[in-house]
Amino acid sequence: MKDNNDSIVLHPIPQDDSLYSEWDSGSKGGEMREDYRNYIWRKWIFIIVCIAASFIVVGITITVGEYPIGFFEAYQIIWDHITGNVAQTDIGEIKDHVVWNLRLPRILIAIIAGAGLAVAGAAMQSTLKNPLADPYTTGISSGAAFGATIAICYGTGIVSGNLAIVVNAFVFSMIPTAMIIFIAKARKVSPVSMIMAGIAVMYIFNALTTVLKLWADPDALAAVYQWQVGTLEGLKWSSIPLMFLTTLAGSVFLMVISNKLNILAAGDDSAKSLGIDASSLRIVCLVVVSLVTASIVSFTGIIGFVGLVAPHVVRLFIGSDNRFLIPASIAFGAMLLLISDLVGRTIIAPAVLQVGVVTAFLGGPLFLWLIIRQKKEVW
Numbered sequence: 569m570k571d572n573n574d575s576i577v578l579h580p581i582p583q584d585d586s587l588y589s590e591w592d593s594g595s596k597g598g599e600m601r602e603d604y605r606n607y608i609w610r611k612w613i614f615i616i617v618c619i620a621a622s623f624i625v626v627g628i629t630i631t632v633g634e635y636p637i638g639f640f641e642a643y644q645i646i647w648d649h650i651t652g653n654v655a656q657t658d659i660g661e662i663k664d665h666v667v668w669n670l671r672l673p674r675i676l677i678a679i680i681a682g683a684g685l686a687v688a689g690a691a692m693q694s695t696l697k698n699p700l701a702d703p704y705t706t707g708i709s710s711g712a713a714f715g716a717t718i719a720i721c722y723g724t725g726i727v728s729g730n731l732a733i734v735v736n737a738f739v740f741s742m743i744p745t746a747m748i749i750f751i752a753k754a755r756k757v758s759p760v761s762m763i764m765a766g767i768a769v770m771y772i773f774n775a776l777t778t779v780l781k782l783w784a785d786p787d788a789l790a791a792v793y794q795w796q797v798g799t800l801e802g803l804k805w806s807s808i809p810l811m812f813l814t815t816l817a818g819s820v821f822l823m824v825i826s827n828k829l830n831i832l833a834a835g836d837d838s839a840k841s842l843g844i845d846a847s848s849l850r851i852v853c854l855v856v857v858s859l860v861t862a863s864i865v866s867f868t869g870i871i872g873f874v875g876l877v878a879p880h881v882v883r884l885f886i887g888s889d890n891r892f893l894i895p896a897s898i899a900f901g902a903m904l905l906l907i908s909d910l911v912g913r914t915i916i917a918p919a920v921l922q923v924g925v926v927t928a929f930l931g932g933p934l935f936l937w938l939i940i941r942q943k944k945e946v947w
């Protein structure tokens with residue numbers, strides 16, 4: 569304050585907490601903090617519910633099959649195998665083989681693939697600022713299909729043997745990504761232009777794949793079709809390490825930079841004002857997403873809609889903050905693909921409906937319902 573002589577008088581700050589406690593209880597500050605805690609807690613509840621639901625679906629899925637195994641018995645068998653307490657009887661060894669070698673690998677791959685595709689879709693939508701972006705936007709799926717078609721129909725691959733299809737699909741899936749990155753660095757294109765370039769590359773590889781299929785043997789053509797639909801059939805423990813490590817590393821990286829993704833989603837000008845090179849960050853995210861997606865697609869084939877629908881469903885529940893959107897997409901994507909695989913194995917049993925078909929059946933109507941139902945813009 570100033571006195572009559574215009575000199576500045578500094579009043580001492582109270583040393584007790586009366587002012588702060590009064591503000592805490594008498595103003596809206598305490599209520600706002602409580603609302604914010606509830607707001608954050610609701611986000612974590614959604615993630616916890618998805619994880620719990622996945623845990624239940626895993627137990628149910630293990631019970632599905634010709635050999636009868638109970639829900640709680642399934643988890644007991646898994647625990648006994650981990651601890652080395654498998655019952656040394658014919659029945660005990662058979663149950664251990666059925667659960668550990670036949671059913672569990674498929675379930676773990678469904679979890680990894682669902683989580684990886686969902687987190688890749690969430691990152692692509694935030695990075696490219698487009699609600700229609702998904703893990704396949706840059707043409708990864710078309711490149712992988714081209715590589716797999718070469719290996720299946722003509723026996724030509726970068727390597728020979730059982731890994732020929734996987735390696736071919738992985739390598740060729742990265743070619744469209746490399747082309748998009750080259751175009752982005754050479755021309756400094758916008759996110760919209762990157763999406764358009766991805767669509768152009770996708771059509772090119774689709775045309776090449778169609779030409780190869782026109783000359784293919786009918787049996788090989790059927791195998792290509794099954795691969796392109798997306799399936800978890802025939803996958804074993806050996807398929808898990810690459811998928812798991814790539815998905816884990818990519819997910820951790822995207823969670824670490826989630827704040828930067830929030831800024832990037834707000835626009836390049838906002839990112840630049842905060843010292844972030846939007847173009848470089850976008851390319852880095854594109855590379856990470858491509859590696860995660862390619863590692864999954866090369867084993868499972870093209871499983872659609874998970875990377876597109878899962879992030880949108882999560883946004884409707886918890887919003888677009890990537891700090892929560894990314895882990896929530898991981899949990900929801902894993903749950904979604906687990907449920908899809910369970911439906912595919914039971915709906916026309918004993919026959920199996922490919923998981924890629926089920927995700928399309930579930931994802932399409934669900935996406936339309938969400939678009940019609942939502943009353944506010946989530947972007």
